[in-house]
Amino acid sequence: MPRPPALPRSDWVLRSPPSASMERIEAWFQGNAYAMHRHDTYAIGRTLAGVQSFHYRRGRRDSLAGSTLVLHPDEAHDGQAGTDEGFRYRMVYVEPALIQDILGGSALPFLEGGITNDPAISAAAEALLQGVHDVVEPLEQGDALAQLAHALAAATGGVGTRRAKAKGDYQAARRARDYLQAHANRVVALDELEAATGRDRWSLSHDFRMFYGTSPYRYLTMRRLDALRRLLLAGLSLADAAQDAGFADQSHMTRHFLKTFGITPGRWLQVIGHAPRR
Template sequence: MGARPDITAWRPDVEGIDEVFHAHFADHAYPMHTHDAWTLLIVDEGVVRYDLDRHEHGAPSSVVTLLPPHVPHNGVAATPGGFRKRVLYLDTGQIGADLVGRAVDRPVLRDSRLRHRVDQLHRTLVRPGDELEAQSRLALVSERLVRHLRDQPAAPQAHDRRIAYALRDLLDARFVEGLTLREAAEKLHSHHTHLVRAFGREFGMAPHQYLTGRRVDLARRLLLDGMRVPEAATSAGFYDQSHFSRHFKRVVGTSPGRYARTGVATSPPY
């Protein structure tokens, strides 16, 4: 009897991602099969050997693998001890159908920056409440994948201050209830990737970082006014108390509860 696989799978609330799949297989061998989505794969331990369109390929931990929809492939460990992998199944709208042939010919992408960005996206997806961050990271990943498949160099980026400030105004108006990157793009009549890049160039931070900062500022005021931590988390727009505490401590340097207890003084301690 083989070792029991360690598997986690879920459907995130992020448009463009059909499924997230994390797995550690010691001895599982995939038969030939297909998916109706783009398969974006990174390997964290071991090496995966697979056949795609009757050609053999390998997926070590240093590369990104992109398998196109509806093209048969298999998979088996090429190293003792199996392999550990993380997979995103992207809907077909993320990458054009005209690029399937290029992906069949070149499924292995040797791009350390892309590998890092995919890793960051996975780390974001395991944290409920950070959907805007995940959407922003997905936009940059998808853009880089398409550029690889089209053999395009990085395009020069115009400095669009107008769209950056328009997005900031929109985030200011919606920071408690939040918004998706697609909603912002539709309201501002701009491509979602352009929004992320323009905002970052103008303000030195990503849109999700700005939104989180606004939420933390509101929560600080609510806590010092005497609101309990769970109510402050909800009122400031955080997903739950864990989501709130993680971001609050990262921004402020202490936990919400400890911060709130400093509010019992009627005058500054100096």
């Protein structure tokens, strides 16, 4: 039986334009891909080839071709090839706010383990994990997101498609999110956020993490990093992009970039969009 053609050996990442609080990528890595990092989105993935290995919640996970990955917001993880052959995968990053819009104030579903064979979750992931150049229509994306949210809720203790309401102030957390999104390019004081939401800072911090999976400051930092990546792809220097995105300086930005994405901004610029021609 003839062997399949060898996969490309140079690292690359293809990225679709972010839309509606989602981002899709397809990537190939040989060896180590990402250092330990965490982001404020769900990371829903599918291994396409090779063995995709990562450390997650105090253990090593090995995802084989066809497996579905579900990484919870703000959970540290890394990424590397499990064998010498390298690995190829697709990933979609889903803001918890989209899941909250569907579940309406429930605690975010948390799936242990990072890898699942749940058929409902796999089907929803299949609809979301199309090629980065494929057109995903708004209604198609909305249907897939609803399917994913309900499948995650059912797999993590929900009854049918409904879960018990969480104990917290969802509306205050939502006001905080909107305020932070509108003011991400500057420093936001705690008393300012309290005034905008009508909630004391400690209760608000608890509520925000319950409903959006991260802290208010991490959410603010992620919005700055989103802006930064757009500026870098538009051709700005690292220093200018860091300043325009709201970071204190380039060093401040680089520390947060590495902690969030597992690679430096310079390395990210090297691999982004460099997939071989088909």
